[in-house]
Amino acid sequence: MAIADIARKLEDSFNRRGTVKRVEKGWRPSIIGFTGYGSVTSLHVLGRVVMADPNSKSLFKPLRLPPSAHTVLGTVQEAFEQAQKLSDTAQRGWRQFFTTQVGFLPVTIRAGNKVISTKTDRSGYIDVLVLDHGLEPGWHEVTIEAAAAEPIIAKVLIVRPEARRGMVSDIDDTVMITWLPRMVLAAWNSWVRHTNTRKPVPGMAKFYRELLDDAPDAPVFYLSTGAWNTLPTLDIFLTLNGFPTGPLLLTDWGPTPTSVFRSGQEHKKTQLRNLIITFPDIEWYLIGDDGQHDPLIFDELAREHPRHIAGIAIRQLNPVEQVLSHGMTEAIEDRRSVDDEARHGVPIIYGADGYELLSSLNDQNNRPQTPKN
Template identity: 85%
Template sequence: MALADVARRLEDSLNRRGTVKRVNRGWRPAIIGFTGYGSTSSLHVLGRAVMADPDSKPLFKPPRLPPATHTVLGQVKEAFEQAEKLSETAQRGWRQFFTTQVGFLPVTVHAGDKVISTRTDRSGYIDVLVQDHGLEPGWHEVRIEAAAAEPITAKVLVVKPTATYGMVSDIDDTVMVTWLPRAALAAWNSWVRHTNTRKAVPGMARFYRELLDDLPDAPVFYLSTGAWNTLPTLEVFLTLNGFPTGPLLLTDWGPTPTGIFRSGQEHKKTQLRNLIITFPEIKWFLVGDDGQHDPIIFDELAREHPRHVAGIAIRQLNPVEQVLSHGLTEAIDERRFDDDEARYGVPTISGQDGFELMAKIDELEKGCPGR
């Protein structure tokens, strides 16, 4: 039997025992709604079912929807309030990972004109594609119901059909300073540190605002190999530091049919292709760092789908950050050659922080004729 199979069986066994133990203590399933996304024709509704103590506070109450009248100042105020609540209760990120997921739980999703019945997957995740939902462009709430659980609402973003540009950004080492060995990064950022004490990469929020300044319809997605459990604190971090609002596309750390842990590279490649399929008319700015594999992932996408990539921006880690990221003082992936831009028509810029990238923004905007 493969090691991955052993890991999956062990995870399932531990989870079943945890579920029985918590049911006997009076716990019940609870749904956590993630931020979904889609077009006017199809919508991804995302969430997860976990066991929860009915007498405790909600696991995560997401910030309210950002309607047109909801100012940036209001969003920041709400984020501060949520961060203060986390601090008051001394909530540390490690608590987010001690959850018992509820696999194969019957779930019903109400999105616009549609009602979809399904089940969570073995890890408790919900990923429902709703066709012809009837929702107008903008932010909405969908209702998720599950057996023995309280109904919840989840945020979803319906992108305007007039959008022709968008942005996909990595998180760790791109917008968030980590300064830890990659092997310990997740444990420290998610298990030990208070959730409202993370540092932003200098100038990155300003770079994003400048890049999207005259693209009001452009959707923004945050694509990371981080676990879904960290979503609440990441949303607070992005809002507190002035980054554009947008769905987060995270992953699960559990075993798969081919390995003990999920492949971060495959997660990013899959999600990028899903965005191209969902939004065939949008050209994407791809923003990442050279500490792991973002340059080669973005380059492959530009080679395969040059019509869908407007430009690539790479944050260059310094030698110390490179060592902490993967053990070497230099980037592990080679940068694109100069002739790649001529062959694929996708401009690429790089810099050590958002300020250096902003100085080269005119080069990046070459991929946006007529913007």
Template identity: 60%
Template sequence: MGLSRIAGTIDDAVNRSSVRYLRSKGWRPRTIGLTGYGSVQSLHVLGRVVMSDPGEAGDEGEEIAPVGPINVAAEAQRGWRSFFTAQPGFLPVVVRAGGQVIRTTTDRGGYIDVMVRDHGLEPGWHEVVLEARAAEPVTAKVLVVDPEVRAGIVSDIDDTIMVTMLPRAFIAAWNTFVRHTTTRKPVPGMAELYRTVLEENPTAPVFYLSTGAWNTVPNLRRFMRTHGYPEGPMLMTDWGPTPTGLFRSGVEHKRTQLRNLMITYPDIRWLLVGDDGQHDPMVYDEVAREHPRHVAAIAIRELTPAEQVLSHGTAEPIEEPNPLRNANAEHGVPTVKGRDGDALARNLPDVLVARREQRLAEEAAEAQAAEEAAEARAAEARATGRHSAR
């Protein structure tokens, strides 16, 4: 038995014991609705079920009080509980989305991940209902993207829209325990940059793609609301062992989610936004080289030397795409870099306008070529018909 499988077995056993113990103490399952997304054909519904003390409000319903000497201990306790959870695996769940009712179960980590087809929902924001056994029904928001949309944003979170100034090993705990938005600092100009991009593309969806844990989502939502970031689904990951390793691969998580988005929305060209503190430049460039028609541009926030040291131990970026073999050199997918959103805003909007005009020209050329091919086939058919008539 491999080490990862042993670790997974231990993790499952500890979680089952924790669930049984908490049930004996009066705790009950509580469903957390996570933001889902989809098209007019199918919908990706997300949620999670965790054990919860009925006497305490859930993360989404808590009032946020100022940090002070009186409530620091209480805040730490709530943060601890939201980070270290027990989740009932394989619990029956009913999902009601549009005209569909889907019966499923949570996975071993308590997650609900359901694809709903033929849901009948119009483009826009909607709510679906999640009903887990022994838990109160809750709603989860879902975004149905209009099939006419041609632009979208995918954004990293840590060090891209939010300044962390912490070693990566501590970021997840910090995102959970440091709950108040006044202690979190946004990257200057990033929210304004996103709003500028959306002014040109008001129906463009915004997805937040991070290697952070799902447990941190409630706090990150508060941060985004406070600092004016556009609402959008958050594509996070889970910690712990997998069938192939002791920890999940953040790089592979981002690759997989980006490819899923391109499959779900084949007509959208994405602006990919990240930072150079970890692997975003390489992941984005790799995906853009594989799918150049699906990427409008790449925007990379350049970390300061101090942030680089905290991120991975050196003052320089950890890795950069090959200058001779990258998405720009091979396919014309541009990369814009800057210290913050204000720096990126000096060039990025013009780059996106140029890429949009390029896309429109390509689509017009393709339409003309298709029309000419159809005319040629029709002419050939007429000629064949006349020849047969003779």
């Protein structure tokens, strides 16, 4: 039997025993709604079901941003103030990982004019594609119901058909400074640190705002190899530090049919291709860092779909950050912007922070562009 099979069986056994014990203590399934996204024709509804004590506050609900965090600019200050209150009182995040997920539980999704019946996957996740939902562009609420659980409302973003630009950003080392070895980064960020102690990369929020200044309809997505358990505190971090609002596309750390742990690279590649399929008329800005494999992933996507990529921006980590990220003082992938642009025609800029990236962007806008293939 493969190691991945053993790991999967152990995880399933742990969850079954944990569910039984918690039911005996009076616990019930609790639904966590993630931020979904889609077009006017199709919608991804995302969430998870875990066991929770009905006599205490949910581990996630107190940390979720209010609906005003996802609306128009007139309510941004309200969202900021609410996020600050939540951050000031946020419990340490280690409890987020000590959960018992509820697999194969019957679930009902009510989105627009559609009602979809499905089940959670073996890890308790909900990822449902709703077609012809009838929702107009903008932020909406959908209802997620599950057996023996209280229904919840989840936010979803319907992108305007007129949108022609969008942005996908990495999180760790791209918008958030970590200063920790990659091997302990997730545990530290999720189990120990408070939300208000995480530090943004200088100038990055300003860079994002100016990058999208002439594209008010542009959707923004945050793509990370971090686990879904970290979503509430990451959501608050982005709002508190002035980053554009958008869905977070995270992953699960658990075993897969072929591996003990999920591949972060494959997760990013899959989600990027999903966005291209869902929004075929949008050109994407891809933002990442050179501490891991973002340059290679972005280059590969640009070569496959040059007409769907508007530009690539890579934050360059300093030698200390490189060592913490992967153990060497130099980037994993060599800087090959000239060769890359010659291959696929997608402009690439580099910078140590948002201010340098913005300066590079302005310089690039003032020089002739290489046509895309």
